[in-house]
Amino acid sequence: MQTTLSDSLRSTPLGQEADSILRACVHCGFCAATCPTYGLLGDELDSPRGRIYLIKQMLEGATAGQNTQLHLDRCLACRACETTCPSGVRYGRLLDIGRAAIEQRVRRPLPEQIKRHLLRVVIPYERRFTVVLRVAQTLRAFLPPTWRRSIPPPQLPTSWPRSSHERKMLALAGCVQTPIAPNIDAATARVLDCLGISLVRASGGGCCGALSYHLGAQEDGLEFARRNIDAWWPHVESGAEAIAINASGCGVMVKEYGHLLREDPSYAERADRISAMAMDISEVLAKENRAALAPAGIGTARIAFHSPCSLQHGQKLAGLVESILESAGFELTPVPDGHLCCGSAGSYSLLQPELSRQLLLQRVLALESGQPTAIGTANIGCLAHLQSRTSVPVRHWIELLDPGASVVSLRDEGAQVELTEPTTL
Amino acid sequence: MGAIMIYCPNSPPGKTIMKTPVTNVQPRNRRELIAALQRVLPSQALLSETEDLRPYECDGLSAYCELPMLVALPDTVEQVRAVLVACHERGVPVVARGAGTGLSGGALPCSNGVLLSLAKFNRILEIDAANRTARVQPGVRNLAISQAVAHLGLYYAPDPSSQIACSIGGNVAENAGGVHCLKYGLTVHNIQMLSFLTIEGELITVGGAALDAPGYDLLAFMTGSEGLLGVIVEITVKLLPQPERAQVVLAAFDDVEKAGAAVAAIIGAGIVPAGLEMMDNLAIRAAEQFVHAGYPVDAEAILLCELDGVNEEVSEQILQVREIFQQCGATESHTARDERERALFWAGRKAAFPAVGRLAPDYYCMDGTIPRKHLARVLRRIGEMSAEAGLAVANVFHAGDGNLHPLILYDANKPGDLERTERLGAKILELCVAVGGTITGEHGVGVEKINQMCIQFSASALAQFHALKHAFDPRGLLNPGKAVPTLQRCAEYGAMHVHGGKVLFPDLERF
Ligand SMILES: Cc1cc2nc3c(=O)[nH]c(=O)nc-3n(C[C@H](O)[C@H](O)[C@H](O)COP(=O)(O)OP(=O)(O)OC[C@H]3O[C@@H](n4cnc5c(N)ncnc54)[C@H](O)[C@@H]3O)c2cc1C
Ligand code: SF4
Ligand code: SF4
Numbered sequence: 001m002q003t004t005l006s007d008s009l010r011s012t013p014l015g016q017e018a019d020s021i022l023r024a025c026v027h028c029g030f031c032a033a034t035c036p037t038y039g040l041l042g043d044e045l046d047s048p049r050g051r052i053y054l055i056k057q058m059l060e061g062a063t064a065g066q067n068t069q070l071h072l073d074r075c076l077a078c079r080a081c082e083t084t085c086p087s088g089v090r091y092g093r094l095l096d097i098g099r100a101a102i103e104q105r106v107r108r109p110l111p112e113q114i115k116r117h118l119l120r121v122v123i124p125y126e127r128r129f130t131v132v133l134r135v136a137q138t139l140r141a142f143l144p145p146t147w148r149r150s151i152p153p154p155q156l157p158t159s160w161p162r163s164s165h166e167r168k169m170l171a172l173a174g175c176v177q178t179p180i181a182p183n184i185d186a187a188t189a190r191v192l193d194c195l196g197i198s199l200v201r202a203s204g205g206g207c208c209g210a211l212s213y214h215l216g217a218q219e220d221g222l223e224f225a226r227r228n229i230d231a232w233w234p235h236v237e238s239g240a241e242a243i244a245i246n247a248s249g250c251g252v253m254v255k256e257y258g259h260l261l262r263e264d265p266s267y268a269e270r271a272d273r274i275s276a277m278a279m280d281i282s283e284v285l286a287k288e289n290r291a292a293l294a295p296a297g298i299g300t301a302r303i304a305f306h307s308p309c310s311l312q313h314g315q316k317l318a319g320l321v322e323s324i325l326e327s328a329g330f331e332l333t334p335v336p337d338g339h340l341c342c343g344s345a346g347s348y349s350l351l352q353p354e355l356s357r358q359l360l361l362q363r364v365l366a367l368e369s370g371q372p373t374a375i376g377t378a379n380i381g382c383l384a385h386l387q388s389r390t391s392v393p394v395r396h397w398i399e400l401l402d403p404g405a406s407v408v409s410l411r412d413e414g415a416q417v418e419l420t421e422p423t424t425l
Numbered sequence: 426m427g428a429i430m431i432y433c434p435n436s437p438p439g440k441t442i443m444k445t446p447v448t449n450v451q452p453r454n455r456r457e458l459i460a461a462l463q464r465v466l467p468s469q470a471l472l473s474e475t476e477d478l479r480p481y482e483c484d485g486l487s488a489y490c491e492l493p494m495l496v497a498l499p500d501t502v503e504q505v506r507a508v509l510v511a512c513h514e515r516g517v518p519v520v521a522r523g524a525g526t527g528l529s530g531g532a533l534p535c536s537n538g539v540l541l542s543l544a545k546f547n548r549i550l551e552i553d554a555a556n557r558t559a560r561v562q563p564g565v566r567n568l569a570i571s572q573a574v575a576h577l578g579l580y581y582a583p584d585p586s587s588q589i590a591c592s593i594g595g596n597v598a599e600n601a602g603g604v605h606c607l608k609y610g611l612t613v614h615n616i617q618m619l620s621f622l623t624i625e626g627e628l629i630t631v632g633g634a635a636l637d638a639p640g641y642d643l644l645a646f647m648t649g650s651e652g653l654l655g656v657i658v659e660i661t662v663k664l665l666p667q668p669e670r671a672q673v674v675l676a677a678f679d680d681v682e683k684a685g686a687a688v689a690a691i692i693g694a695g696i697v698p699a700g701l702e703m704m705d706n707l708a709i710r711a712a713e714q715f716v717h718a719g720y721p722v723d724a725e726a727i728l729l730c731e732l733d734g735v736n737e738e739v740s741e742q743i744l745q746v747r748e749i750f751q752q753c754g755a756t757e758s759h760t761a762r763d764e765r766e767r768a769l770f771w772a773g774r775k776a777a778f779p780a781v782g783r784l785a786p787d788y789y790c791m792d793g794t795i796p797r798k799h800l801a802r803v804l805r806r807i808g809e810m811s812a813e814a815g816l817a818v819a820n821v822f823h824a825g826d827g828n829l830h831p832l833i834l835y836d837a838n839k840p841g842d843l844e845r846t847e848r849l850g851a852k853i854l855e856l857c858v859a860v861g862g863t864i865t866g867e868h869g870v871g872v873e874k875i876n877q878m879c880i881q882f883s884a885s886a887l888a889q890f891h892a893l894k895h896a897f898d899p900r901g902l903l904n905p906g907k908a909v910p911t912l913q914r915c916a917e918y919g920a921m922h923v924h925g926g927k928v929l930f931p932d933l934e935r936f
Contacts, residue, residue, distance in 0.1 A: 001487050001787065002837030023838070026782035027487040029526040033566055033590040042545035042564065043498055044480050044525065045472075053480035067476050084589070086715045087782030 001025050004060050013263065014097055015059070021094045022056050024087050025049070031081035031091070036341045036359055037074050045071045048081035048091055055098035058105070069106045072099055074355060076348055077214055078309035078341040083316070092314070096214070103216040119347050120217055123176060124207035124224065130179040149388045157182035158404070161193035168198050169244040169284065170232050172254065173205035177247055177380040184380065187402035188246045188281055194403055195288045199244060205231035208250035211346055213260075222264075225257050229270050236277065243274065246281040246398055248379045249346065252314035254278040280311065281398055282321045282378070295328055295401045303400065304333045304372035306363065306386060308379035309341045321378060321397050328401060333370025340366075344385035356385075364389045376400055455494060458515055462497060462539075465507035470545075472496040481540050484525040484532040485587075486873055488789065488843055493520070493534030500545040502622070502658045509656065510626040512539055518902050519624065521652040523564060523595030526587045528790050529871030531599065531651050531907060538905075541656065543594050549573050550659070557664040558617055563594025563657050567601075570662060579664040582609035585867070586775040594657045600649030602867035604700035604731070604771065607825040611867070613648040615663050621647060621655035624898050629655065646893075651869050652904040654897040668733035671699065672743060673767050676750040676758035677724035681705055681808070681820070684726035685801035687753035688824040691730065692797055694749060696742055700731040701825030702774050708821040708832070711780040712773035718766070720773060721757065728755075728824065729770055777821040778832060785817070785834035789846045792868040793857035797827040803860060807831055807853060814849040816842075828866035829857065855880065870908045878908075879915035887912060 003022045009015035031048040032038045038047035045054065045067075054071055058064035072095065079092045108116070122128045136151045143151070169192065177184060189199040205228045213221025232243065245251040258275035261267045305322050312318035322332055343349055343359030367375050368390060375390065376397035377383050387394040462471050472478055473495050482490040494517075499505045512519045518538030525532055534540040546562035549570065553559070554577045559570055567588040571580040584603035585591055591601065597619065602611045609615065618632040632644035647654060678684040684703055691701060704712065705726045713720045720727060728750070732742045743760060750758040761767035773780075781788050795803050804820065811818040811833075822830040831853055835842040854864045854877050864870075864877040878887070890909040894901065910918075 004838075023786040024782055026779050026788065027483065028485055028587070028779040028782075029524055029590045030587070030776070030779060031590075032524065033568070038544075039547075042500070042542070042547060043469075044542070044544070045477060049525075050480040054476070057476070057479050062479065063476055065476060067474060086712075086776035086779035088715065089782075 001027055001056070003056060006061055009059060018055070018059055018094060018097045021090050022052065022059075025052050025085075025089045026087050028087070030086060031084045031089075034080045034084045034339050036076060036078060036080065036343075037355065039340075040355060040358055041074075046074055048085075051075055051098070052089070052091065052094065055094055055101075058098065058101055064102060065106055069102045069108075072102055074352060076309070076341045076343070076345040076359075078345060079313035080309060080339050080341065083313045083318070083339065096218070099214070099216055100218055115351070116215055119350065120212050120215055120220065123347070124209070124211050124220075126173070126175050126178060126206065129176055133176075133179050152180050152384050152387065155181055155183060158186045160186050160189045161198075163193060163198070165193070165196050165198045167196060168200050168235070168240045169242045170235055170240045171199050171201050172208060172228065172243065172245050172247070172250055173201065173231070174247060174250060174380075175207035175211075180380060180384055181396070183399060184246055184396045187396070187399045187404070188244070190404055191293065191398055191401050192244065192284070194292045195285075195290070197241075197284075197288075200235060200240065202231040202235050208247075208253040210249060210253035213253070214346055221253075222260060225253075225261060225271065226264075226267055228254070229257065229267060229274050232274060233270060236273065241277075242284060243278045244281050244284045245278060246378070246396060247381075248280055248308045248311035248315060248317075249381055251278060251280045252310040255315065280315055280317055280320075280378070282311075282317060282324060285324055285401075286320055290324070290328065293328065293401055294403060295330075301374055301400070302331045302333050302370070302372045303397075304335055304367040304370055304375045304392075305397065306335070306342060306367055306375060306377040306382060306394075307338060308377060308382045309345070311378045312339065321376070325376065325397060325400065330400065333372045336366045336369060337362075338366075342382050342385055344379075344381040346381065349381075349385055360385060360389050368392060374400070458511065458517060458539075459495065461511045461515075462495065462508060465511065466497060466499060466504055470498040470500070470504070472498070481522070481525075481534060481542075484522070484527040484530060486528050486530045486533075486790075486871070488787070488837065489530040489533050489872060491534050491536050493540035494537050496534075496540045496542060498542045498545055502628070505541065505543075505656060505658060506622055506626045506628070508539065508541060509622055509624055513624050513626070513900070513902060516900060516902065518905050519656075520904050521594075521598070521656050523592030523598070524566065524587075524590050526591040527595060527599065527871060528792065528868040529599075529865070529873040531869050531871035531904070532595075533872050533907075535905060538902075543592065543656070543658075546594070546658070552577070554579065557666070558661050559664060560618075560659065560661045561593055563597075563660060564592045567591050567593055567596055570664075574664055575667075578667050580667055581615065581662050582606075582665050583612050583615050584775075586778065588775070593660055593662065597648050597657055597660055598650060598652050599867065599869040602823065602826070602828065604702055604774070604823065606867075607701055607823065608697050608699045608733075609665065613645055616644065616648065616660055617663050618659075618661035619644055619647055619657055620659040621657045623655050624900070624902050628658075632661070649869070651871065651908040653894055653908055654903065656903075668699075668735075670736045670739045671731060671733040671767070672739055673700075673729055673731045673761050673770050674743060674746050674750070674758055675720075675761070675770060676728045676730070676747075676755040677721040678726045678728070678754065679724065679756050680754070681726045681804050682801040683754045684728055685804050685824070687728060687750055687755065688800055689797050690749050690753055691746060692825065694745065696732075696745060698730045698742075698746070698825060699733040700729065701823075702729045703727070703820065703822055703824035704729075704774065704777055705820040707784060707817060707819035707834075708777045708781060711783050711819070712777045714783055715776050715780045716769055716773040718769040718773040720770075724756065726820075729774055731771075774821070777819075778830070781819050781821075781832050781834065784819070785836065787835050787837045787843075788819070788832040789835065789843075789850055790868070791829065791831045791833065791850050791853050792866045792874075793854050793862055793864055794826070794828045794866040795857050795860050795862035797825075799860045799862075800824065800827065803829070803856060806856060810849060810852055810856075814845060816846060816849055818849075823866070826866075827862065829853075830866075851877065872907050875907070875910045875914065876918040878910050879918050884912055884915070887915070 044050035209221035209224030258272035261271035343356035349356040522532040546564035
């Protein structure tokens with residue numbers, strides 16, 4: 001597409017990046033077909049092609065106000081459009097640039113600012129988030145059902161393997177996953193242990209930075225990235241093979257550290273190395289001989305796999321987890337429109353509750369349609385979001401491979417979720 | 426046609442914009458119209474701020490832009506009717522829009538008109554498996570129909586390459602074709618009934634359950650009418666049973682002309698493939714980068730030949746086709762290994778246009794047809810013209826029905842590039858006409874090919890088109906300035922293009 005960005009903008013690295021992305025778009029409209037928000041709203045402005053146009057006119061200097069902000073806010077950043085785009089348009093990057101630009105131009109109303117600020121100062125900090133979560137969990141029983149459903153019940157931590165192997169991989173400390181579902185990291189460690197690999201928690205790390213970065217606080221996001229790099233680096237130097245990430249939303253962010261910090265002389269090189277070492281746990285498993293794994297639920301469990309957007313569109317790993325589960329002997333149920341987002345999308349479920357709810361209902365219907373005994377997914381946000389609407393247990397898929405777990409016992413826990421409203425659209 | 430011609434103002438500077446003639450006066454009062462439309466539409470269904478209007482300024486042909494006065498996004502037929510009535514009362518032009526994937530500027534807005542989006546009409550209303558039909562709303566995506574009936578062993582045959590995104594309403598309005606049209610016909614052959622609203626708000630249903638209805642075939646009239654006659658609000662499409670077997674043969678050639686000759690040989694042998702498509706080297710490389718189908722990226726051209734039907738028949742035809750390919754000098758030919766690879770071969774072909782966006786920032790997609798026997802010659806001539814103009818041309822097209830899609834690669838940010846591209850494009854279309862072909866295969870005329878209509882049709886034929894338009898839309902409010910050129914326009918165009926010392930339309934007065 002033709003672009004007329006101002007010379008001053010075009011001379012900056014960000015301007016150049018935006019220009020090259022905009023110019024790659026040939027305005028064919030294919031991407032709209034797989035965009036969840038366009039599917040719901042049917043407005044070009046809520047389609048990828050429309051959003052690209054909104055960002056283009058803003059960067060070209062036209063008036064861009066609350067309406068542009070609204071349509072960019074409604075974007076899930078799911079990047080289904082990138083998977084669909086034949087021309088290779090890097091929409092996700094353009095969106096980040098566009099969001100940062102609109103943030104500078106349009107002041108949000110005070111309540112909105114406060115809400116966003118609260119999200120940014122609570123969620124990415126494990127301790128703060130744990131406090132909020134525990135209070136909510138205590139009050140859970142007294143809350144109305146609609147609220148109750150969105151608060152995950154407490155989960156007891158399980159033990160990590162004691163043995164230490166020569167092969168080592170690094171874990172991401174993360175933010176909300178440990179307080180909500182400590183078993184995921186433990187299960188990952190146990191699965192890797194079976195394969196002769198130790199999963200190492202580096203001290204000093206934390207949130208991957210994605211939440212802040214995508215909430216218009218890009219500098220905060222990069223600060224989290226630097227902290228993780230600092231925490232991992234000594235282990236990288238002493239021979240850790242990879243960073244094995246079991247939250248696909250974080251994985252996609254860590255894989256971008258190199259690009260995001262490329263202008264930072266003191267971090268660029270290390271960030272690049274870290275990104276190259278980052279692997280989704282499915283990529284790790286795909287490369288290993290998995291014969292030693294003997295998952296418990298095989299033969300009885302029918303699994304519906306919800307592939308998170310950050311896994312299939314962000315990291316372009318569509319189909320990988322499914323093939324691992326199948327080769328482990330699980331039966332996978334068909335999931336219609338498996339490219340669609342569940343509506344969790346980082347903080348989206350809190351900021352755009354109505355659209356998020358509609359997407360959630362659609363996804364749950366699709367996932368339940370094959371009558372699975374459990375739903376597997378690969379990201380904590382999706383897991384908690386989906387579980388808030390279904391009585392089928394939702395687990396990280398790595399838990400299904402965990403030698404120590406049984407899918408049947410998971411089921412009882414899932415059944416505690418009260419569903420008063422019928423799951424229909 | 427005695428109406429006064431005025432032009433849509435406000436063309437953005439720097440873009441080649443075909444001024445759209447409008448057969449009516451400017452709206453007396455924009456605010457009054459907004460108020461009237463707000464009364465009949467839900468709150469978020471009317472866009473009026475420039476910021477919101479801009480992304481609607483073009484369709485799939487983004488070189489042509491015009492900011493609409495308003496955009497309406499109704500979601501019930503009653504709302505559509507109310508919008509049409511309000512606009513008709515006030516003499517405001519209305520341009521219908523489906524998914525906006527059109528490549529001829531058919532959904533290019535009118536600056537003093539309302540752009541009427543049908544995108545919210547995305548429901549499949551009824552599937553009748555016994556009669557093999559589906560009743561759908563106009564905004565339903567072409568592919569969504571086949572997906573919704575796949576479990577019944579059925580599909581909707583016309584499959585434009587844009588089928589993932591384009592709407593069935595837009596398909597009807599453009600009489601869209603696709604890979605499978607060689608054997609199964611265009612949109613017009615695959616629909617059974619249509620309901621549309623006239624600009625006056627009258628709901629008319631044409632066609633019917635029976636295969637042949639008495640009287641004029643109004644269904645055929647409406648198909649390909651490019652939004653000039655009415656706004657389509659419901660369509661009953663015919664469905665076909667999925668064939669017992671479908672297989673595709675991929676053949677590579679070291680010379681585009683050899684591939685062209687192979688196409689003629691296959692058709693000449695009496696084989697009717699379900700699809701017969703060609704891509705040249707540029708297109709192969711672009712598509713391969715996207716789908717990783719394993720296309721031979723060194724080949725000058727590939728042909729994809731799909732055969733479907735009962736198993737034995739398909740097996741026999743595969744052998745025949747491969748033999749013909751061999752005789753025509755194919756460097757390799759093989760069938761898809763499995764269903765997944767077959768899907769991938771087609772996915773690459775269908776994504777080829779936008780995939781070319783990887784090679785150049787912009788492309789201009791031409792759409793002309795020629796008699797198949799001239800394929801090799803025309804391709805060579807296009808190659809020569811491309812070299813003369815200094816603009817690369819990628820070829821991706823429905824070879825089996827002689828429907829060419831030369832994609833001219835250019836850079837819209839380079840001053841003068843678009844103009845050179847348009848000149849080359851016009852020359853290519855004139856070449857098509859010269860060898861006995863037409864200027865539009867399936868993308869419609871829209872605003873893009875309106876000048877070439879003057880070459881294709883005589884003044885008296887154009888007058889007949891106008892008479893038809895007048896019968897449905899006397900005030901000329903629906904999609905004004907598209908598809909059928911005014912005689913004045915042809916006169917002006919003829920003045921610019923003097924052919925062999927002879928002016929086109931010498932009998933017309935010039936202004
Ligand atoms: C990459 C690419 C590949 C393509 N490949 C093909 C191909 O193989 N074959 C082919 O035929 N086309 C192809 N096209 C062109 C385009 O997709 C078709 O013309 C399609 O039919 C347009 O549908 P749409 O919903 O996008 O319509 P739009 O572009 O929105 O509109 C097209 C025209 O239809 C009118 N219209 C739309 N909806 C209605 C309605 N409900 N009532 C009345 N008028 C209406 C509009 O006014 C306009 O004149 C391709 C386009 C792209 C971008
Ligand atoms: S699919 Fe790609 S090239 Fe086409 S409109 Fe979307 S982003 Fe642009
Ligand atoms: S990221 Fe997702 S929601 Fe946003 S435009 Fe792309 S497909 Fe739509």
